[in-house]
Amino acid sequence: MKPGIHPNYRPVVFMDTTTGFKFLTGSTKQSSETVEWEDGNEYPLIRVEISSDSHPFYTGRQKFTQADGRVDRFNKKYGFADKNAQPK
Numbered sequence: 229m230k231p232g233i234h235p236n237y238r239p240v241v242f243m244d245t246t247t248g249f250k251f252l253t254g255s256t257k258q259s260s261e262t263v264e265w266e267d268g269n270e271y272p273l274i275r276v277e278i279s280s281d282s283h284p285f286y287t288g289r290q291k292f293t294q295a296d297g298r299v300d301r302f303n304k305k306y307g308f309a310d311k312n313a314q315p316k
C-alpha cells in the first residue's frame with residue numbers, strides 16, 4: 229500500500245439517535261465528538277438516525293396500512309379494478 233493516501237481506519241462508536249443504542253466498530257468516518265466506551269477508552273462518536281435497533285425491517289414493526297391505503301386510493305382515482313377484491 230502507498231503511504232499517505234489511505235484514510236485513517238480506527239475504532240468508532242455509532243449511536244442511534246432514535247433509541248440511544250450504541251455499538252463499537254471500525255470506520256474511517258471523522259467526528260469531533262467523543263464518548264467513553266464500556267472498556268474505559270474514549271472513542272469518536274458518530275450519530276446515526278437509523279440502525280438495526282430502530283429500523284422497521286429488523287425490529288418487525290413495519291407499517292403496511294399506510295402504503296395499502298395509497299394503492300387503494302390510486303386504483304380508485306384512476307378506475308383500476310382490484311383483481312383480488314371480493315364481489316359485493
